[in-house]
Amino acid sequence: MLSKSGMSFNGRDSRHTRTHLELCCGRYLSSLIYHLSADRTARALAIDIQEWSVIRDRIPLALRPRITYVQRDVESLTYEELDRLCRQVFGAHVGLAQIDSVHWSPPCETMSVSLSARGRRKHRHPDGRAKSTTAIKHDRCFDIVAGILECLVKANGAVLISVENPRSPGFLSQGSLRRLAA
Numbered sequence: 001m002l003s004k005s006g007m008s009f010n011g012r013d014s015r016h017t018r019t020h021l022e023l024c025c026g027r028y029l030s031s032l033i034y035h036l037s038a039d040r041t042a043r044a045l046a047i048d049i050q051e052w053s054v055i056r057d058r059i060p061l062a063l064r065p066r067i068t069y070v071q072r073d074v075e076s077l078t079y080e081e082l083d084r085l086c087r088q089v090f091g092a093h094v095g096l097a098q099i100d101s102v103h104w105s106p107p108c109e110t111m112s113v114s115l116s117a118r119g120r121r122k123h124r125h126p127d128g129r130a131k132s133t134t135a136i137k138h139d140r141c142f143d144i145v146a147g148i149l150e151c152l153v154k155a156n157g158a159v160l161i162s163v164e165n166p167r168s169p170g171f172l173s174q175g176s177l178r179r180l181a182a
């Protein structure tokens, strides 16, 4: 809903450039491809631990100029660093709290229901606690990112946050996810 001044009902200028962030974006950048295809002026910041050469190939050529990719391990990411990155990419006035949407695809290979019984035993204790080095790291990444998103929601209650993962008890029982959803 727009007023004559071009302001939306939540007080934002409807003509502002939409900005999107995708964490652990993978090679399919599932939400960014959607947002950038739907809005020809939108811009995006994508973060993953993999090399750009691995990520790049599946992004349609026409969309690439509007995506800034940062290769980064989210295990040591902080709210302040992400805020700085957003300002570098989108301009000084667009920090993390001014972003329109965040999509996050936490690594799922140590908690997915598609794991074999052997895989489950390797990565997790029967109660879901992390056992393997990989699962321990993934859970740490999970808590770090969920913590950042919790701070973000406090700073901007209107931000759209989505979290993608195959349905699994391991995912749904993550304490930091339950706090974020509360």
Ligand SMILES: C[S@@+](CC[C@H](N)C(=O)[O-])C[C@H]1O[C@@H](n2cnc3c(N)ncnc32)[C@H](O)[C@@H]1O
Residues within 6 Å of the ligand: 024, 025, 026, 027, 028, 029, 030, 031, 047, 048, 049, 050, 072, 073, 074, 075, 105, 106, 107, 108, 141, 164
């Ligand atoms: C479930 S996949 C992403 C799927 C994604 N939605 C897509 O469209 O391709 C999880 C992603 O997390 C990334 N990842 C794993 N560990 C990471 C870490 N420590 N820091 C950043 N990204 C990580 C992987 O490289 C992988 O691309």
